[in-house]
Amino acid sequence: MKLFKVLISIIAIGVLFLIPTLLGDNEYYVHQMALIAIYAVLLFGLDIVVGYTGEVSLAHAGLFGIGAYTTGILSWRFGVPFYIGDIASIFVTALFGLLLALPALRVTGPYLAMVTLAFGTIAQILINEMDFLTNGPLGITIQQPVLFGKSLNEQGYYYVVITVLLLSMLLVGRILKSHYGRAFEALRGSPVASDCMGVSVYKYKVFAFVISAGIAGFAGSLFTFNELYIAPNTFNFDLTILFLLAIIMGGRKTRLGPIVGATIVVLLPNLLDDIGLFRDLSLAAVAGVIIFVLKHFISGQRTIKPLIIPVVAVSVLVTSAYRLQDMTNWRITIFGCLILFVVYYLQNGIVGWIRSVIGHFKPEWVARSLIKIDPNKELAHAVEGKTLASADLLSAKKILMQFGGLKALNEVDLTVFKGTIHGLIGPNGSGKSTMMNVLTGIYTPTSGTVSFDEKVISGNKPADIALKGIARTFQNLQLFGEMTALENVMVGLHHTYRSNLLDVLLQTPRYRREEQQARERAASILKFVGLESFINEEARNLPYGRQRLLEIGRALGLNPALLLLDEPAAGLTPPEITDLIDIIRKIKEHGITVILIEHHMDVVMGICDNVSVLDFGQKIAEGKPQEVQSNPKVIEAYLGSQAS
Amino acid sequence: MEILLQLILSGVALGMIYAVVAFGYQSTFATSGTLNFGQGEALMLGAMFGLSLAGDVMGGPYLNYWLMIPAVLIFGAFQGMVVEAVGVRPAIKTKSEFGWIMSTIALGIIFRNVAENIWGKDDMPFPSPISSTPLHIFGASVLPMELMVDVGALLMMVLVELFNRKTIYGKAVVATASDRDAAGLMGINTRMVITFSYALSSMSAAFAGVLIAPITLTGASMGAVLGLKAFAVAIIGGLNSGMGIIVGGILLGIAETTTGFYLSTGYKDVPGLVLLLLVLAIKPSGLFGKTAIKKV
Numbered sequence: 001m002k003l004f005k006v007l008i009s010i011i012a013i014g015v016l017f018l019i020p021t022l023l024g025d026n027e028y029y030v031h032q033m034a035l036i037a038i039y040a041v042l043l044f045g046l047d048i049v050v051g052y053t054g055e056v057s058l059a060h061a062g063l064f065g066i067g068a069y070t071t072g073i074l075s076w077r078f079g080v081p082f083y084i085g086d087i088a089s090i091f092v093t094a095l096f097g098l099l100l101a102l103p104a105l106r107v108t109g110p111y112l113a114m115v116t117l118a119f120g121t122i123a124q125i126l127i128n129e130m131d132f133l134t135n136g137p138l139g140i141t142i143q144q145p146v147l148f149g150k151s152l153n154e155q156g157y158y159y160v161v162i163t164v165l166l167l168s169m170l171l172v173g174r175i176l177k178s179h180y181g182r183a184f185e186a187l188r189g190s191p192v193a194s195d196c197m198g199v200s201v202y203k204y205k206v207f208a209f210v211i212s213a214g215i216a217g218f219a220g221s222l223f224t225f226n227e228l229y230i231a232p233n234t235f236n237f238d239l240t241i242l243f244l245l246a247i248i249m250g251g252r253k254t255r256l257g258p259i260v261g262a263t264i265v266v267l268l269p270n271l272l273d274d275i276g277l278f279r280d281l282s283l284a285a286v287a288g289v290i291i292f293v294l295k296h297f298i299s300g301q302r303t304i305k306p307l308i309i310p311v312v313a314v315s316v317l318v319t320s321a322y323r324l325q326d327m328t329n330w331r332i333t334i335f336g337c338l339i340l341f342v343v344y345y346l347q348n349g350i351v352g353w354i355r356s357v358i359g360h361f362k363p364e365w366v367a368r369s370l371i372k373i374d375p376n377k378e379l380a381h382a383v384e385g386k387t388l389a390s391a392d393l394l395s396a397k398k399i400l401m402q403f404g405g406l407k408a409l410n411e412v413d414l415t416v417f418k419g420t421i422h423g424l425i426g427p428n429g430s431g432k433s434t435m436m437n438v439l440t441g442i443y444t445p446t447s448g449t450v451s452f453d454e455k456v457i458s459g460n461k462p463a464d465i466a467l468k469g470i471a472r473t474f475q476n477l478q479l480f481g482e483m484t485a486l487e488n489v490m491v492g493l494h495h496t497y498r499s500n501l502l503d504v505l506l507q508t509p510r511y512r513r514e515e516q517q518a519r520e521r522a523a524s525i526l527k528f529v530g531l532e533s534f535i536n537e538e539a540r541n542l543p544y545g546r547q548r549l550l551e552i553g554r555a556l557g558l559n560p561a562l563l564l565l566d567e568p569a570a571g572l573t574p575p576e577i578t579d580l581i582d583i584i585r586k587i588k589e590h591g592i593t594v595i596l597i598e599h600h601m602d603v604v605m606g607i608c609d610n611v612s613v614l615d616f617g618q619k620i621a622e623g624k625p626q627e628v629q630s631n632p633k634v635i636e637a638y639l640g641s642q643a644s
Numbered sequence: 645m646e647i648l649l650q651l652i653l654s655g656v657a658l659g660m661i662y663a664v665v666a667f668g669y670q671s672t673f674a675t676s677g678t679l680n681f682g683q684g685e686a687l688m689l690g691a692m693f694g695l696s697l698a699g700d701v702m703g704g705p706y707l708n709y710w711l712m713i714p715a716v717l718i719f720g721a722f723q724g725m726v727v728e729a730v731g732v733r734p735a736i737k738t739k740s741e742f743g744w745i746m747s748t749i750a751l752g753i754i755f756r757n758v759a760e761n762i763w764g765k766d767d768m769p770f771p772s773p774i775s776s777t778p779l780h781i782f783g784a785s786v787l788p789m790e791l792m793v794d795v796g797a798l799l800m801m802v803l804v805e806l807f808n809r810k811t812i813y814g815k816a817v818v819a820t821a822s823d824r825d826a827a828g829l830m831g832i833n834t835r836m837v838i839t840f841s842y843a844l845s846s847m848s849a850a851f852a853g854v855l856i857a858p859i860t861l862t863g864a865s866m867g868a869v870l871g872l873k874a875f876a877v878a879i880i881g882g883l884n885s886g887m888g889i890i891v892g893g894i895l896l897g898i899a900e901t902t903t904g905f906y907l908s909t910g911y912k913d914v915p916g917l918v919l920l921l922l923v924l925a926i927k928p929s930g931l932f933g934k935t936a937i938k939k940v
Contacts, residue, residue: 056745103925109741110679114875115924118917121872129910237868241753244746309730329761336754343746344734 016162020155027154031226032270034158036262037165038222043247043258044172045215050244051252052176053208054188055108058240059100059116062123063213065235067093067220069127072140072230082145086221093217094210096123101209105202120240128232139231142224161222168215169255171505175211178504178511179490179497179518182483184208186491189480192462196440196472198495198558200463211501238332245335249342251349260350265335272327272334282314282321289314309344313337382524385592386469386561388453393418393562393593394439394470399448401434401617408434410617411448416562416610421584421594423608423625425601427637430614432597433475436566439595440472441465453561467495471560473551475567475597481540485531485550488539489522492557496521522557529553529583545576552583562593569600581607605629613637650784651901657790657859659890659897660797664852665874666881666889667801668845673883674821675834675841678732678744682752683849684871686727688864689755690720690850691857692763695770701763709773713854720850721843727751728842736838752871759864767863770854793855800851804844805886817841869913873900876920882930892931895919 023029042064049057070092071085080088104115127134134140145152145160152160175181183204187194191201224230242265250261271277289310296307317337324330346353394416401409409431416422424432437443439450441462450458457465471492480488496518499511526532529549534542539550548568555563565584569577577600584607588594598604604611605625613621613628615637621628628634665687669679680686696702698712707715731751735743774792778785808814819827820837828834853867860866877896881888896916904912923930 054742056742058749100921103921107924107928110681110745111879111924111928113681113745114872114879115921117872118876118920121869122914122917125910125913129908238753241749244749248746330757332757333754333761336750336752336757339750340730340747343740343743343750 013166016166017159020158030154030158032266034154034161034226035223036259036266037158037161038219038226039243039246039262039266040259041165041168041222042216042219042243043250043262044168044255045212045219046243046247047252047254047258048172048176048184048208048212048215050247052181052184052188053205055205056113056244057116057209057212058113058237058244059119059123060212060216060243061235061237061239062120063093063097063216064220064223064239064243065123065127065232066096067217068224068230068235069134069140069220070217071221071224072142073133075142075224076135076140082147082221082225085224086218089217089221090214091217093220094214097210097213097216098206100213101206105205105209117237117240120235120237124232124235127235134232137232139229141229144228145225157225161226164218164222168218172215173255174504174507175501178515179494179499180204180207180501180504182487182491183494185483185487186480189482190478192442193474193478193480193554194491195442195462196466197492197554198463198466199491200461203463238335241332241335241339245339245342247349249338249346249349251351251353251355254349254351254355257349257351268334269328269331272331275321275325275327278327279321282318285314285317313341382521383528383556383587383590383592384559385590386559387591388418388469388561390454391418392416394450394452394595396435396439396450397448399435399438399450400446401431401438401443402446407617409438409445409614412614412617412619414612414619416593416595418561418593419588419591420609421588421596421607423604423611424595424597424614425599425604425611425628426614429616430637431617432614433566434617435614436472436564436595436597439465439564440470466558469559469561470564471555471558471562472564473548473555473566473568475570477547477551479539479547479550479554482538484536484538485526485534485542485553486519486522486536488550488554489525489557490518492525492554493518493522495558525553525556526550528556528586530579545572548572549580549583552587556587556592560592562595563587564595564597566597567599568596569598569603577603601629646783647905648902649782650786651905652898653781653784653786654790655898655901656894657793657897658856658900659877659893659895660794661852661856661870661893662874662877662896663881663889663893664797664800664848664855665871666878666893667804667886668848669875669878670883670886670889671804671841671848672732672838672845673878675817675824676732676736676838678736679748679875680724680727680732680752680842680845681745681748682727682731682755682871683845683874684867684869685752685755685759686720686723686846686849686867687853687856687870688759688867689723689853690716690846691770691853691862691866692759692864693719693850694854694857695768695862696763698773699768699771701768705771709771709854713851716850716854717847720847723755723850724842724844724846725839727846728839732838732842733835752868756864756867763864765864767861767866770857770862772858787859789858793859796855797852800848801886801890804848813840873913873916876916876923879920879928879930880923882932885930885932888930888932 019033020030042060046057046060049055067089070089071082074080074085074088075082100119104112107115128137145157183199186199187201187204194201246261246265247258249264250259251257292310293307342349348356392415396412396414398411398413399409400407400411412435424435426432434443438445441460444459449456452468452470457468480491497514499514503511523535526535529552531546531549531553534546539547542550552565552568569580572580581603584594596604596608608625611623611625611628612619613634620633620637621631665683668683673679694712694716696704697707697715698705698709727748731747732744735747772789774788776787776789778787808818816832817837817840819832820834824834873896877889877892880896881892896919899915899919900912903915
């Protein structure tokens with residue numbers, strides 16, 4: 001299989017380099033091929049934002065333009081060679097990306113989409129207006145690039161672009177396979193869990209965006225020398241839409257998708273110029289819809305509703321294809337319709353669709369690249385708490401948490417001693433989970449302080465608190481669903497990496513060693529929580545009870561001094577609960593202090609050293625389990641008082 | 645000094661337009677948590693449709709300006725329903741945020757392109773329904789149409805507010821806005837309410853379109869930046885504050901007319917967009933909005 005892949009890659013690369021020779025000296029097609037490659041480079045970068053972090057960026061045409069103009073201005077005004085212009089473009093555009101990302105990435109989803117759109121619009125306006133720098137609407141014309149004293153023609157530049165394409169494919173692949181890539185995927189899977197694993201969502205989103213911007217700038221710079229003329233109008237909203245269409249149509253989270261997508265969006269206008277071909281294609285679409293309809297009825301469904309839209313759409317398509325004489329002006333409409341089509345019928349893009357078809361017949365060909373780990377090798381120090389000096393590990397003083405008029409926590413004190421299991425119980429709505437969120441920094445308390453190891457932590461960011469040694473699990477599971485069990489734990493181990501981006505790009509020994517160690521340790525942790533047989537299983541496919549254990553495993557990756565378990569036994573079967581109790585005991589033996597929120601009283605009474613009871617945001621009792629159990633106030637909170 | 649006053653009055657009129665469009669964003673966001681990224685195009689379509697009825701571009705005029713407005717409102721409502729049915733409803737069903745963002749963007753560019761093909765790419769003048777001789781207020785000359793924009797915009801917002809407060813259907817909208825699931829359990833057809841909010845949203849945008857058209861030019865590309873700046877207003881004011889969008893709109897409108905005059909008209913779109921970036925950086929819930937509590 002591996003040999004097969006290598007062979008295919010070599011053939012593909014060979015074909016790419018031979019294309020100019022095969023096409024003869026048709027400069028137009030060589031130029032179009034180079035353009036496809038340039039767009040593909042940009043799309044590798046856009047995929048980091050859209051595919052991995054799951055955000056919509058409408059700024060990429062603007063960033064592309066900034067890159068193009070950086071090189072353009074350097075070359076036009078100062079005669080700087082193209083390779084230096086390329087490097088300058090990467091840094092200048094990354095800087096602009098940073099300027100945008102720092103404020104913008106505090107928000108997500110539609111807000112971010114609008115902000116990036118605003119940025120793209122500003123970039124275009126500024127390029128247009130600052131004519132002292134950019135020559136305004138007239139644009140910039142530059143000379144052919146020169147390499148080693150030789151002026152490069154279309155064909156020569158094509159080889160440069162293809163080399164860059166292959167190189168960026170390799171490097172982007174390396175980033176996305178590393179702990180950075182896992183961080184990007186994790187923050188999409190569950191932002192709050194990423195933060196609580198010490199992977200700051202904000203920081204890594206900014207990081208992803210800046211890398212993406214740098215790549216966009218690089219692509220823009222390549223674009224300048226491919227076109228030899230740039231004008232502000234090129235980098236408009238339509239181009240942004242084109243990029244987004246390309247990425248979602250080609251397929252997200254793959255390297256092949258961008259290439260497929262770029263090919264489509266570059267060649268589509270050519271196709272629309274040829275009305276005959278367009279008519280043929282519309283007939284093909286009719287055939288497709290007929291098959292879809294037949295399949296729908298054969299599979300026994302009788303509902304008409306899902307058929308309406310495809311049938312209407314295809315009839316409109318055919319009518320317009322035969323009524324209109326010229327499709328060129330309807331280019332944007334076609335792009336819009338394609339976006340709608342992809343969003344509703346082809347969510348994973350063409351590459352994703354092909355993969356799923358292949359996966360239907362040969363699942364092993366498309367399986368996530370499995371990580372092979374010797375299951376019997378168990379590291380001695382896989383599960384280890386941070387050793388901290390102070391005896392009372394955590395102390396919360398007079399915590400008040402107010403939401404509007406509601407006091408979810410009303411001046412609660414809580415002290416947790418090192419090496420104990422501290423139970424936190426109370427009826428539903430008593431403020432237990434709020435307490436959890438205050439301790440881990442998700443909420444900042446209205447007043448009061450939390451100190452951990454004698455340092456005040458309230459007001460710190462969740463990621464910082466996590467790195468100080470407080471790990472947690474979630475009542476509503478917050479796993480990174482599309483990542484494997486092993487990868488989930490490896491996100492917890494993110495803090496063990498010292499490698500920087502350069503290490504990852506160059507695959508230095510340091511990075512390889514850290515990656516190997518993290519894998520082995522993650523496997524050992526999975527064995528610790530009894531999940532060794534699920535190492536390469538995607539987290540969302542695990543049985544419910546195992547998912548709860550995986551959350552514990554992931555939290556252990558942080559080397560916590562204190563582990564907060566939020567209802568770990570909820571939804572577990574009795575044998576699973578027995579396993580859970582054993583695991584919690586083992587965690588304690590490894591020197592990790594535990595706070596346990598739980599409704600199963602047998603679990604709480606069986607393993608806790610101390611228990612605090614909350615009711616309506618107030619602490620009503622505290623002490624040894626037996627004392628608390630017989631406390632009349634506690635009984636009243638749970639069962640109500642006797643009729644009075 | 646007169647010039648400044650004049651700029652302020654023009655800015656207020658412009659700001660009220662932003663407020664009306666921003667109001668459309670608020671209405672869909674409240675009921676469904678979604679926004680129409682083609683809101684600017686809804687405005688443009690309203691203006692173009694109005695121009696075709698009241699102007700001579702399509703062989704008209706068929707109606708005078710005042711009779712044209714109800715027709716445009718109906719057209720706008722219908723356009724909003726199309727957006728909701730094609731772009732938003734399927735995405736709400738699959739809970740795909742990416743889905744509705746992309747599909748409303750797609751619909752927006754389709755509408756723009758279709759408009760370009762029907763009406764051409766050039767900007768056209770819109771006949772002014774009332775006298776275009778400027779009035780003089782404290783020495784500043786103001787177009788009567790600008791005053792009419794202020795009145796029209798306020799009137800629309802007051803009417804919707806009355807509808808929400810006084811009618812049972814309005815209560816259904818408010819209930820859906822505050823808790824969609826609970827409203828559904830109480831027997832409110834929330835899907836219908838969402839469709840309605842989209843109709844209302846595009847209707848207000850179309851109305852804004854015919855209000856502003858006589859002051860500016862009408863063309864297929866008039867909507868894009870307007871929609872974006874109205875979003876800036878919605879964010880600055882807060883997505884859940886009625887007062888906020890009026891204040892935000894006026895603020896932005898004045899910022900724009902003064903920039904256009906004192907700096908260069910080329911830069912007039914910049915302050916709004918920069919303001920958008922700043923507000924999101926400093927207070928993402930807007931100047932008047934409430935911060936939402938995230939639940940874990």
